Amino acid sequence: MSDIIIKTPEQIDGIRKSSQLAGQSLIMIEEFVKPGVSTEFLNNKIQEFIHDHGAISATVGYNGYPKATCISLNEVVCHGIPSADQILKEGDILNIDVTTILNGYYGDTSKMYAVGEISAKAQRLIDVSKHCLDLGIQQVKPGNYVGNIGFVIGRYAKAQKFSVVYEFCGHGVGIDFHEAPQVDHIARKNTGDIMRPGMTFTIEPMINEGRATTRVDKNDGWTARTSDGKLSAQFEHTILVTDDGYEVLSDVLGDYK
Numbered sequence: 001m002s003d004i005i006i007k008t009p010e011q012i013d014g015i016r017k018s019s020q021l022a023g024q025s026l027i028m029i030e031e032f033v034k035p036g037v038s039t040e041f042l043n044n045k046i047q048e049f050i051h052d053h054g055a056i057s058a059t060v061g062y063n064g065y066p067k068a069t070c071i072s073l074n075e076v077v078c079h080g081i082p083s084a085d086q087i088l089k090e091g092d093i094l095n096i097d098v099t100t101i102l103n104g105y106y107g108d109t110s111k112m113y114a115v116g117e118i119s120a121k122a123q124r125l126i127d128v129s130k131h132c133l134d135l136g137i138q139q140v141k142p143g144n145y146v147g148n149i150g151f152v153i154g155r156y157a158k159a160q161k162f163s164v165v166y167e168f169c170g171h172g173v174g175i176d177f178h179e180a181p182q183v184d185h186i187a188r189k190n191t192g193d194i195m196r197p198g199m200t201f202t203i204e205p206m207i208n209e210g211r212a213t214t215r216v217d218k219n220d221g222w223t224a225r226t227s228d229g230k231l232s233a234q235f236e237h238t239i240l241v242t243d244d245g246y247e248v249l250s251d252v253l254g255d256y257k
């Protein structure tokens with residue numbers, strides 16, 4: 001509880017700049033997401049972009065993780081490792097997740113992409129997962145419980161007949177990659193830590209078409225897939241608790257203004 005870092009204005013400025021760069025990299029990559037392209041190519045483009053802007057990726061070497069991004073295709077829930085022999089094809093959906101370190105500050109954001117035409121059910125899963133993030137963000141204000149983020153996400157996802165991954169969570173971020181608090185995406189009302197101005201954390205709900213459970217690949221130790229092989233989708237932003245609500249630090253499109 002008391003171990004949640006309240007950031008200074010100077011730290012907030014640094015976290016905002018880093019988050020904006022991560023967000024820009026997700027926009028930059030959009031035009032390259034098409035059939036025939038490898039996930040490694042997308043990873044390398046993003047790595048080059050963040051290096052060109054004076055930052056590094058937080059994921060390279062993080063607990064032995066090998067790449068600058070996580071790219072999670074179709075039934076992959078999170079932590080997909082980009083690879084030269086993973087080639088995008090028409091109808092795929094994917095999440096690209098970027099965490100930057102700029103001047104020592106961390107910014108963490110991810111979004112979904114569609115490869116050409118996708119199925120109506122895949123599109124609905126993407127739309128619902130984006131709305132889950134937005135509902136969670138709307139809960140961010142001083143005095144509210146962190147658990148209410150997961151409460152509204154869980155309620156909405158359930159009403160849409162989708163499930164919420166509980167084995168991976170959002171997290172405090174900014175001075176370090178993963179800080180307190182833990183941000184559960186499914187939770188009981190009025191539980192968990194209380195939000196205070198100056199806290200920065202991610203909200204990053206992973207929403208599954210079928211069952212909520214996941215399985216981590218035994219060979220690479222990272223890739224988390226749905227245990228039933230059905231689709232999963234995720235959006236992530238880095239959020240600041242302000243004096244009267246929130247600022248979405250990784251929002252580069254003005255979606256939350």
Ligand code: MF3
Nearest residue numbers: 059062065070079097099108
């Ligand atoms: N960016 C991911 C998150 O949202 C964490 C990736 S850790 C890695 O928390 F090692 F898998 F890259």
Ligand code: CO
Nearest residue numbers: 108202204236
């Ligand atoms: Co995160």
Ligand code: CO
Nearest residue numbers: 097108109236
């Ligand atoms: Co992330």
